[in-house]
Amino acid sequence: MELWFEEHNTDDVHFALRVKKQLFSQKSDFQQIDIYDTYEFGRVLVMDGAIMLTEKDEFIYHEMIVHVAMAVHPEVKKVLLIGGGDGGALRELCRYPGIEQIEMVEIDPLVVDVAKEYLPAVASAFSDERLNLIFADGLRYVRHLKREYDLLIIDSTDPFGPGESLFTREFYGNCSKGLREGGILINQHESPYYKNDAQEAHSIFSKTSKIFSTARVYQAHIPTYPSGHWLFGFMSNCWDPIKDHDPERWEGFGLKTRYYNSDLHKGAFSLPTYVRELLTEGRLIDD
Amino acid sequence: MNEKEVTRSYNLDQTRAPLLQALSEYRKKRVVSFDVPGHKQGRGNEELTRFLGKDCLSVDVNSMKMLDNLIHPTGVILEAEQLAADAFGAARSFFMVNGTTSSVQAMIMSTCLPGDKIIMPRNVHRSAVNALVLTRALPVYVDPSLDRELGIPLGMSVDAVHRAIKENPDAKAVFLNNPTYYGVCPNIKEIVRLAHEAGMRVLVDEAHGTHFYFSAELPMSAMEAGADMAAVSLHKTGGSLTQSSLLLLGPEMVEEGGYVHQIINLTQTTSASYLLLSSLDITRRNLALSGEEIYKRVINFANYGRCEINELGGYYAFGTERCDGDAFYAFDSCKLPVHTRAMGLSGFEVYDILRDDYNIQVEFGDMGNFLAIISVGDRPVAIERLIAALGDINTRFASLPEGMLVNEYIEPVLAMAPAEAFYANYECLPLEECAGRISTESIMCYPPGIPILAPGELVTDEVLSYIKEAKERGSQMTGTEDPSVENLCVVK
Structure with missing residues (x-):
């Protein structure tokens, strides 16, 4: 018997992975969580039917959601991570000794439990003593903030479901x-390709660009995300991700990365024309 | 509120839903229809069927034997109405498909003949004012009292009603809101007692009071207070489809039930929608079986919202602490009215900002308040979004409250009977030229739809400056013949 997991990218496009075995399946108070062991991508974390990460390509997303801001901000001491219950972004953050405090606000405790049990290489930093893990609704949590963080990372699920x-x-x-003065906000910014994701990407950008004086979008190639082309947002009222990019300082950290590097940092902000048009005008690829 | 019964037991089997059952059976039978509606279970209108769904269109059908007839119910509709009466503690109920507007009109038309007096607060919905035109009844307006700090009209003091009853012993009925749009309730039990003592009927607009029937923590309902008739918008907070409504009769009206039915049939459609009717039946069952639990959750949501909004600063989400034992006798905790004036923004403005910038639609905004309605359909994430959006608006816009009008209620000067003014020869003049004239039409912010000016009332400077200010603050004005609401029709 052949077992396949299919993710519905659109009504007409499915992305399928051949599965060795389903390792976990449970509905939490917030979402359906599944773990599959697959032939090509190793273990895969799926939430409400959407692939969150695979063992094989998760490094791309997690490096890109953390290191870009770390190569711009001169001194990140206090970080707020919203979502990211799998621990991947946390793992990358914990590689910086200069970070003194990391607050992580995840809505669903089961995501953390599942990641710790089935994805130990991703959930490897939960014992870091700088971490303060809070299980709460992200929106409710941020309401009470007043200029506290140097870096705020939104590592959320898609806008349909608990991440809404x-x-x-x-x-x-x-x-x-x-955010403190000079603070940076990074968010996962959905994909520019398929219509529903693209409309969301435009909607995110039109909101953030009204709030921050600098709102820039950068991209990465993530094979298991819809269309493989994924966006991230960089927002600040102080720093520009290119002009204020400080490769020497970042190289000084001596971190070994497999996707991110200082050349790619600049390139990642060079967006295809259709993506620019999408973000600024809301024009879809087939418009 | 402590007089309220804690749990009511039902006489009928509330797990039944006769209309739902009959429609399900109809669908299973796959009847070949050579009757109306012409779309014939959706086949004749593909686009509509795609949009609304096949299941929906398949029960959009006409009255027939197995589905009964709203005009003259003897089968499943009658049983569904009896179940509803039982669930709401009424002696009889009517399913209404022309909105609660038709329920309100049926109440007034059933109790007042041309020239009869009816005692009512002026902050009634336009449907009540329109009923005065239809019946040619004469309103005796009672000052609803005003909360001066919030600028909102309240629910009438017992003394004021008592005075009106004494001064107008020939009045046929007392009409009241339970609650008002803002969630304010009068001392309904005492008003019923006084009115009945004087031989007057008590008619209650409970458009916003469905939930009162299913929770001991909420103000007293009209039927429990012994009122004669109540118009209940099941769709507003109960979960039925928009435009579906209930008209309830108290025990003393039962003998006149047949007459009330004839009055309803004067204006109600002969092609009642089974989508609306079944939604009433299903909603009644849901509320009878789980209403208490549902509204406990709703009250918790609203109270949580109140608490958190009050901590944001700049806003005042008011609640039971405003109760004064009189015109603000009780408060509907499922409502979330928020006073915004201390922040320097009008309720209209916050209403607009919430919709335009945050994609959040609240019920209405007025000069100094906006209203969020919490109901059977709310989720924690939605409340969190509202609170967070208000916090963000405060950060972005807060300023000092200067030069803003305070009062939401303007004392009307009734110069002519509403019907007489409505049918009088009239001319349309630019608003600013109307001072001193008698209006033949209503003008209101919609929602809430409570007329600022109603037919027969004198156009005063106060009214004109309110309209001007409301327009400047972005309120949606309606009611006039002139779609742009620049001109007003006045008696010639």
Whole structure:
């Protein structure tokens, strides 16, 4: 018997992985969580039917959501991570000794438990003593913030489901209030390709660009995400990701990375024309 | 509120849903229809069927034997109405498909003849004012009292009603809101007692009070207070489809039930929608079986929202602490009215900003407040979004409250009977030229749809400056013949 996991990218496009075995399946208070062991991508974390990460390509997403900001901000001491219950972004953050405090606000405790048990290489930093792990609604948490963080990372699921409120104007507005002077906000910015994702990417950009004086988008190639082309947002009221990029300082950290590097940092902000048009005008690829 | 019964037991089997059952059976039978509606279970209108769904269109059908007839119910509709009466503690109920507007009109038309007086607060919905035109009844307006700090009209003091009853012993009925749009309730039990003592009927607009029937923590319902008739918008907070409504009769009206039915049939459609009717039946069952639990959750949501909004600063989400034992006798905790004036923004403005910038639609905004309605359909994430958006608006816009009008209620000067003014010869003049004239039409912010000016009322400077200010603050004005609401029709 052949077992396949299919992710519905659109009504007409499915992405399928051949599965060795299903390792875990449970509905939490917030979402359906599954772990599959697959032939090509190793273990795969799936939430509400959407691939969150695979063992094989997760490094791309997690390096890109962390290192870009770390190569711009001169001194990140306090970080707020919203979502990211799998621990991948946390793992990358914990590689910086200069970071003194990491607060992680995840809505679903089961995601953390599952990651620790089935994805130990991703969930490797939960014992870091700089971490303060809080299980709470992200939107509710940021409401109370007042200029506290140097770096705020939104590592959320898609805007359909428990991550819904993390794509709203009120969320970004309250996040901006939570940043210290010179703070940077990074978010996963959906994909520019398929219509539903692309509309969301445009909607995110039109909200964030109204709130931050600098709102830039960068990209990465993530094979298991819809269309493989994924975006991230870089927002700040102080730093520009290119002009203020400080490769020497970052190289000084001596981190070994497999996707991110200082040349790619600049290139990642060079967007295809259709993506630029999508972000600024909302024009879809087949418009 | 402590007089309220904790749990009501039902006389009928509330697990039944006769209309739902009959429609399900109809669908299973796959009847070949050579009757109306012409779309014939959706086959004749593909686009509509795609949009609304096949299941929906397949039960959009006409009255027939197995599905009964709203005009003259003897089968499943009658049983569904009896179940609803039982669930709401009424002696009789009517399913209404022309909105609660038709329920309100049926109440007034059933109790007042041309020239009869009816005692009512002026902050009634336009449907009540329109019923005055239809019946040619004469309103005796009672000052609803005003909360001066919030600028909102309240629910009438017992003394004011008592005075009106004494001064107008010939009045046929007392009409009241339970609650008002803002969630304010009068001392309904005492008002019922006084009115009945004087031989007057008590008619209650409970458009926003469905949930009162299913929770001991909420204000007293009209039927429990012994009122004669109540118009209940099951769709507003109960979960039925928009436009579906209930008209309830108290025990003393039962003998007149047949007459009330004839009055309803004067204006109600003969092609009642089974989508609306079944939604009433299903909703009644849901509320009878789980209403208490549902509204406990709703009250918790609303109270949580109130608490958190009050901590944001700049806003005042008011609640039971405003109760004064009189015109603000009780408060509907499922409502979330928020006073915004201390922040320097009008309720209209916050209403607009929430919609335009945050994609959040609240019920209405007025000069100094906006209203969020919490109901059977709310989720924690939605409340969190509202609170966070208000916090963000505060950060972005807060300023000092200067030069803003305070009062939401303007004392009307009734110069002519509403019907007489409505049917009078009239001319349309630019608003600013109307001072001193008698209006033949209503003008209101919609929602809430409570007329600022109603037919027969004198156009005063106060009214004109309110309209001007409301327009400047972005309120959606309606009611006039002139779609742009620049001109007003006045008696010639």
